[in-house]
Amino acid sequence: MKPLILLLSLFSGVILAQNSYLSLGVDVAIPNNNFKALATTGFGGSLRYEYTITPRFSITGTVHVDSFGKKVYASPPYKYTFKTSLISYKVGGRFYLFNIGNKADGLFLSGELGLATLGLTVSGDISDKSSENDFCYAPGIGYRYEFLEFCYWQQFVSSSSGNSTNFSGFRLAYVLKLKKPG
Numbered sequence: 001m002k003p004l005i006l007l008l009s010l011f012s013g014v015i016l017a018q019n020s021y022l023s024l025g026v027d028v029a030i031p032n033n034n035f036k037a038l039a040t041t042g043f044g045g046s047l048r049y050e051y052t053i054t055p056r057f058s059i060t061g062t063v064h065v066d067s068f069g070k071k072v073y074a075s076p077p078y079k080y081t082f083k084t085s086l087i088s089y090k091v092g093g094r095f096y097l098f099n100i101g102n103k104a105d106g107l108f109l110s111g112e113l114g115l116a117t118l119g120l121t122v123s124g125d126i127s128d129k130s131s132e133n134d135f136c137y138a139p140g141i142g143y144r145y146e147f148l149e150f151c152y153w154q155q156f157v158s159s160s161s162g163n164s165t166n167f168s169g170f171r172l173a174y175v176l177k178l179k180k181p182g
Contacts (some may be wrong), residue, residue, distance in 0.1 A: 002088060004031070007112055009071060012021050012152075015053055015107045018051060018053070018180075019050075019052040019177065019180075019181075020049065020050060020052065020178045020180075021048075021049070021050040021175050021176065021177055021178060022047070022048070022049055022050075022128075022175075022176045022178055023046075023047070023048045023050070023103075023107055023149055023167075023173040023175040023176065024047055024173060024174055024176075025045065025046070025149070025171040025172060025174070026043075026044075026045060026062060026099055026167055026171070026172050026173070027042075027043065027044045027045060027048045027066055027170065027171050028041065028042070028043060028169070028171075029041070029042035029043070029044065029066045029068065029155075029167045029168070029169045030042075030167055030168045030169075030170075030172075031068065031118050031166075031167045032166040032167055032168060033113075033164060033166050034163055034164055034165075034166075035081055035164070035165045035166055037067075037071070037086050038071055038081065038082045039068035039069060039084040039139075040067065040068060040069030040070070041068070041069055042068035042084075042086070042167070043066065044064060044065045044066030044067055045064075045065055046063060046064040046173070047062070047063050047134065048060055048061070048062040048063075048172060048173070049061045049062075050094065054182065055096070056095060056096045057093065057095050057096070057150045058093065058094045058095070058096075059090065059091070059092070059094075060086030060089075060090075060092050060093065060094055060110065060112060061090070061110060062088075062089075062090045062114075063064050063087070063088070063089055063090075064086070064087065064088045064090075064102060064126070064169075064182050065085075065086075065087050065135065066085065066086045066087075066169075067084075068083075068084040068085065068086070069143075070082065071078075071082050071084075075094065076149065077125075078124065078125050079119075079124045079125065080123070080124040080125065080126070080167055081124055082088075082120065082121070082122055083120070083122045083123070084118065084119065084120050084121075085118075085119040085122040086116055086117070086118050086119070086155075086157075087116070087117045087119075088115065088116040088117070088136050088138075088155065089112060089114045089115050089116075090115075090138060091111035091112060091113070091114055091116030092099060092110060092111050092112030092113060092114075093110065094109070094110045095108060095109060096108045097109065105144050105146065106144065106145075107141075107143050107144065108141070108142055108143070108144065108151075109139075109140070109141055109151065110138075110139070110140040110141070110146050110151070111135040111137070111138070111139050111140070112137065112140075112153075113135070113136065113138070114135075114136055114139045114157075115133055115134070115135065115136065115138075116133070116134050116135075116136035116157045116165070117132070117133050118131060118134065118157065118159070118165055119129055119131040120143075126134075130160065132160060132161070132163070134157050134158055134159050134160055134165075135157070135158045136155055136156060136157040137155075137156055138153045138154065138155040138156070138169070139153065139154060140152060140153030140154070140169075141153075141156045142169050142171075143162045146173060146175075147174060147175045147176070148173070148174065148175065149170075149171070149172070149173040149174075150170075150171070150172055150173075150174050151170075151171045152168070152171075153169045153171070154166070154167075154168055154169055155167055155169055156171070165172075167169060167171070
């Protein structure tokens with residue numbers, strides 16, 4: 001037990017010795033392709049941790065929670081309402097194209113991959129509720145200036161049912177720099 005505690009404390013010291021950031025964002029998600037049939041524009045929030053490896057490269061961990069607008073289909077005598085939600089857990093990297101001083105600011109390219117949990121509720125003449133976990137990846141581009149960040153990403157979810165769940169995401173976030181120990 002003592003070696004494990006020692007290892008964890010050393011690891012946390014190494015992580016906190018570098019610059020790291022925590023950001024809280026507001027998301028807007030616009031469904032693309034087949035996903036338009038089940039959802040309208042979605043809104044949600046996200047939490048991202050960023051650990052700086054070099055002044056131009058960092059690794060990220062992100063959680064997005066998005067709820068999409070209802071989609072109604074009416075074909076008398078039937079009427080169905082679809083409500084979709086998505087939670088994604090992703091890790092990835094970020095490359096800053098221009099270095100502004102010795103901090104992570106400016107224009108960046110990003111890429112993340114992970115797990116997406118898609119929830120679908122159907123109500124109407126037939127009601128059903130289901131969810132599935134699928135692989136997702138998201139290339140993006142953005143800009144950070146001091147404590148504000150804006151980014152655009154395209155998220156692709158490879159569904160086990162064969163359907164694709166793709167959307168364009170926009171994020172406005174407040175960024176906190178985490179303090180180094182000592």
